[in-house]
Amino acid sequence: MATTEEATGKKESIFARLDKLNEFERRPVTSDKLQSGRYFAGLYAGEHVAATEFVIGALFVIWGARTFDVVAGLLLGNLLAVLSWTLVCAPIAVQTRLTLYWYFRQIGGPVLTVIYNLLNAVLYCILAGCMITVAASAVRIPFGIPPQTGWLPQDPLFVVVVVAVGAVVVTLAILGFKRLSQFAVVCSPWMLLMFVCGALVTLPTVGHVSNWKTLWNVAEERIWSGPGPSVAVVKREGSQIVLELENVKGHLQVLKEATGVAAAAEADPTQVSLPGFFLAPTATPKPEDFVPAEARLEYIYGKLEEQPASGGEGKNESEEKAKTDPSSAQPSDTSSVSTVTAAATSIAEQPAAGSPAEQARSQRGPRSQGGASSQGPGGGGGFMPPVAPVVEVPPKPPILGYRIRVESKSVPEPAAVKYVMPKSRGGVICNENFVPLQSFQAAVNSQHLSARSPIGFWHIVFFAWICNLAMHLGLSDMAIFRYAKSAWYGLYSAFGMFLGHYLAWMCAGIMGAAAARAFMQPLMQLDSGQVAYFALGWAGALAVIIAGWTTANPTLYRAGLALQVITPNWPRWLVTFLAGTITTAIACFPFVFLYLLDFVGIYGILLMPVGTIVVVEHWLFPILGWQKFWSTRKGQLLNVAALIAWAVGLGLALLLWRMQWLHLFFLVIPVWFATAITYIILAGLLGAPKRQEASGQSEPLYSASEHSVGETTETATPAPSPVPVKKGIGQSRFLMVIFGLAALLCLVASVTFAWFVFAGYMSADKVKPTLLYLALAYFVTGVLYLNYRERLQSARQSA
Numbered sequence: 001m002a003t004t005e006e007a008t009g010k011k012e013s014i015f016a017r018l019d020k021l022n023e024f025e026r027r028p029v030t031s032d033k034l035q036s037g038r039y040f041a042g043l044y045a046g047e048h049v050a051a052t053e054f055v056i057g058a059l060f061v062i063w064g065a066r067t068f069d070v071v072a073g074l075l076l077g078n079l080l081a082v083l084s085w086t087l088v089c090a091p092i093a094v095q096t097r098l099t100l101y102w103y104f105r106q107i108g109g110p111v112l113t114v115i116y117n118l119l120n121a122v123l124y125c126i127l128a129g130c131m132i133t134v135a136a137s138a139v140r141i142p143f144g145i146p147p148q149t150g151w152l153p154q155d156p157l158f159v160v161v162v163v164a165v166g167a168v169v170v171t172l173a174i175l176g177f178k179r180l181s182q183f184a185v186v187c188s189p190w191m192l193l194m195f196v197c198g199a200l201v202t203l204p205t206v207g208h209v210s211n212w213k214t215l216w217n218v219a220e221e222r223i224w225s226g227p228g229p230s231v232a233v234v235k236r237e238g239s240q241i242v243l244e245l246e247n248v249k250g251h252l253q254v255l256k257e258a259t260g261v262a263a264a265a266e267a268d269p270t271q272v273s274l275p276g277f278f279l280a281p282t283a284t285p286k287p288e289d290f291v292p293a294e295a296r297l298e299y300i301y302g303k304l305e306e307q308p309a310s311g312g313e314g315k316n317e318s319e320e321k322a323k324t325d326p327s328s329a330q331p332s333d334t335s336s337v338s339t340v341t342a343a344a345t346s347i348a349e350q351p352a353a354g355s356p357a358e359q360a361r362s363q364r365g366p367r368s369q370g371g372a373s374s375q376g377p378g379g380g381g382g383f384m385p386p387v388a389p390v391v392e393v394p395p396k397p398p399i400l401g402y403r404i405r406v407e408s409k410s411v412p413e414p415a416a417v418k419y420v421m422p423k424s425r426g427g428v429i430c431n432e433n434f435v436p437l438q439s440f441q442a443a444v445n446s447q448h449l450s451a452r453s454p455i456g457f458w459h460i461v462f463f464a465w466i467c468n469l470a471m472h473l474g475l476s477d478m479a480i481f482r483y484a485k486s487a488w489y490g491l492y493s494a495f496g497m498f499l500g501h502y503l504a505w506m507c508a509g510i511m512g513a514a515a516a517r518a519f520m521q522p523l524m525q526l527d528s529g530q531v532a533y534f535a536l537g538w539a540g541a542l543a544v545i546i547a548g549w550t551t552a553n554p555t556l557y558r559a560g561l562a563l564q565v566i567t568p569n570w571p572r573w574l575v576t577f578l579a580g581t582i583t584t585a586i587a588c589f590p591f592v593f594l595y596l597l598d599f600v601g602i603y604g605i606l607l608m609p610v611g612t613i614v615v616v617e618h619w620l621f622p623i624l625g626w627q628k629f630w631s632t633r634k635g636q637l638l639n640v641a642a643l644i645a646w647a648v649g650l651g652l653a654l655l656l657w658r659m660q661w662l663h664l665f666f667l668v669i670p671v672w673f674a675t676a677i678t679y680i681i682l683a684g685l686l687g688a689p690k691r692q693e694a695s696g697q698s699e700p701l702y703s704a705s706e707h708s709v710g711e712t713t714e715t716a717t718p719a720p721s722p723v724p725v726k727k728g729i730g731q732s733r734f735l736m737v738i739f740g741l742a743a744l745l746c747l748v749a750s751v752t753f754a755w756f757v758f759a760g761y762m763s764a765d766k767v768k769p770t771l772l773y774l775a776l777a778y779f780v781t782g783v784l785y786l787n788y789r790e791r792l793q794s795a796r797q798s799a
Contacts, residue, residue: 028097028482035483037492043480044496046188048468049504051134051547053195054528055596056467057508061516062524062594064227064247064435064454067219073457074505077464078497084465084472085481086490088611092618093481094489100478104610106629107617111638112646116610121562123470123603125579128555129586130596132169135548136162136587137529138541147527148590150423159588166584169549173556173580174573184550186743186782190775191550192499193747194543197754197771198535199507201764202514204757221433223513225249227454228435229402234417234442241279241417241444243404244300250432252402254297255520257426264425264520269297275427276439277406279414283443290418293408297429300401416443425521434516434523462665463597464501469604469668475611511535527593537768539775556580601664608668609649609675613642616676621688624680630688641682649675729795736788739781746778 060070096103105113137147140161148158203209207218232246245252254269266272274297278290406417418441422428430436455463471477472493481489508531515531516523523531532540560576592599621628631639649671656662656670753770756762 033483034485036485037489040480040484040489040492041495042185042188044493045192045499046185047551048496048500049188049192049195049547050500050551051131051528051544052551052592052596053500053504054508054532054544054547055130055134055593056600057505058512058523058526058528058531059594059597060455060460060505061224061509061512062435062522063597065224065460066226066456067216067224069455069457069460070224070506070509073460074464074502077461077467078494078501080461080465081468081472081497081501082491082494085477085493086488088615089472089475089477090481090484090490091487092475092614093478094484094487095618096478097482098478099482100475100610100614103478103618104614106632107614108610108639108642109631109637112643116607117562119606121559121579123606124555124559124562125583126586126599127603128169128552128559128579128583130592130599131548131552131555132162132166132584132587133548133590133592134528135169135545135552136165137527137590137593138532138544138548139165139529141529141533141541147525147530149525149527149593151589151591153588153590154423158590162587163584165548166580166587169552169556170577170580170584172549173553173560174576183779183783184553186779186786187546187550189747190750190778190782191543191547192504193750194532194536194540195504195507197750198532198540199510200751200754200758201767202511202535204760205514205518206510209758222517223510225433225435228431228433229429229437230454231437231440231442234444234446236414236444237405239412239414240405240407241414243406243417245402245404245437248402248431251399252297253430253432255425255428255430257424270299272296272427274404274429276420276422277404278418278420279406279408279411280416280418281411281413283415283446285416290416291408291410293406293411293414293417295404295406298403298405299399300403301397302400304395304397414444416441418442423525425525428522428525430522433513434521436522436524459663459665462663462668463601464497466604466665466668467501467600470607470611473611473668473672474604474607475614476607524594527590536771539768539771542772542775552583556583559583598664601667605653605664605667605671606650608671609646612649612672612675613645613679616679617683620676620680621683624689626683626688627690630683630690631686634687641679641686641688644682645675645679648678729792732788732792732795736785736792739785739788742781743778743785746774746781750774750778 065073092103101113101117104116108116136158140148140158143157143161145155145157145161148154153159153162203218206222207214209215209218226249227247229245229248229252231243233242233244235242235244252269253265254272254274255265274295277293277295279293280289280291282289406414408414419437419439421436421439428436481487484490511531511534512523512526515526515534518534519526519530529541529544532544534540536543556576556579559579559582560572563575563579617628627633631641652674653667653671656667657664662670750771753762753767753774757764757767
């Protein structure tokens, strides 16, 4: 069949192709297509338990969050996210019954919509790449590939694994089998329970928990224990730079390069050279000005308290007492360890009975000292070993803190110092919870320290809020809530926020803290696959793989849709292949394990101004008496006011972030208001207050006859006729119930076995294989349950 271009002889414009691509979404959703609340609850609960939850939960531990900040901050932040969906996104979606694409097209024009679409495609590719990287972190385990947690892959075999995983994901996305989407639905409840099971299994390795109070204490001391070691003072002493450390809870340790957990820390950290330090001769150096430097750790000692019985009359009195009462001749507390050690050493050095040395001694007869033979305790003539003299070891003063001295012969007068944390375990400086000293750069006697600051309460609140910023305040989820019966259906997003972004994040943090203690290695050097495998064995690795696939697949599909705007006449599979190739290339760079929080923040800030412009035109323009869709009615392909407002918002965000005036997570408020104010001013100047009729070529994408904004077509549906019971419906219903109960039993059994480990009734090593068998059984029974449920629904519809 000839295409439209061949029939007319004219080439379609890029805007026409984009409109044609989204033609099925052009008209508002009719009332017979609206969904129940159960649909939205399941959708959000499944979509927000993803592979990234393994990473985000661990990052809270890495960046030094405190227990109260995590528990209360996530509670408040997720509540703000739910309210954003309920009070902003869902009302506009219900009133318009349109996707954001079509509504924004009438406001911003086709040019701005194309820009938004392409930006969305790039961000979707990056996000899908993160999911593939997380999945590959579990696939690498049987091949013995070490964890990859830096910007660049350190092992070429990891790239091979990523390409293989990406090829599978892209192939499945191209084929688009319906059974695969059903399998993703089955996986959602199992993945959530794997987070819970992982926390239950690993919590006893972190600390003893018997009640809520001890759970809180363990969380405060060993999981979310606050910031790790950091630099408090930078000063120069001669040719050295001295760094005084703070936030050292317990003792500071320097890790050794080792393959196991044994002897992972240096016995005396002050006797080893610390890697990763550099010095520069200027206070504002360029990267090439830094040269490697020698660094060593020092203790800061306090004053030693006086011991009243250590000398003078006290000593003479104790000696006299020892003469009259031998039982009182005990070593002091300060020398007891040395005395016992010396005695034990002298005894251990004696030859064993029956040895050649002992036989020779017995032939020589008893030895004498000072002309007198040695007598045994019973007064006999047996040999008695000489008693080692008691050597008093002076007590050491208490350690009050730590400092690091950095020196380089190439820089006799250093003015700046830089530290880059080692990528492997050897030389890492950390506290007893294995929270490391982060990379930093600082000038001498300067308050400015260029380093990643610990995240506190408000950081966590705003991150939980902006984690899905593009979806709620950015209005992307209008595509979902246009099917809602009421705007209050936005509250169903709580199932995703408080199950995925609250419970799952906290469980991932517990697993991460346990893995760091077990491997005696900073959590930032471990990936999600290794953490999950440590917690749950192959069931945990399987959870990471499935979580990565089930989230990468729909994200890749969305990226393919967005890219079709610049690929004229390309088939869907070819566009998806292009998006998959880009995504797989991005996945080879495992930055996700350290920089996912930053990417999520940037993702939301880039797209949120579009939602701001829509909110202003949808709600504020009618209040001001201005005309909606004023730019489209004037026949403009580009709403210049909207473009400038978007650019102003992003420019302000870039300025505040790069100048470090405001943290990335806090940019949402100033960017929202800057975009809104700019758009109101420019739209007022460019003609929004003036009423005018729409020009011919800029007719709104739907007219009053095709459901104007806010209207919903009520279709008259005939009364349902009695449905005859067909043969086979009863059998399908029976099998559906049986397989559904079997799948539920597998989930309950998984949690029960994890609880047995937590309570101490079973060991984790015995439970981990069982969890894998239960997972496989659950997948089989769950898919069969959905299969028979679909048969039952089809039979009822055809009846």
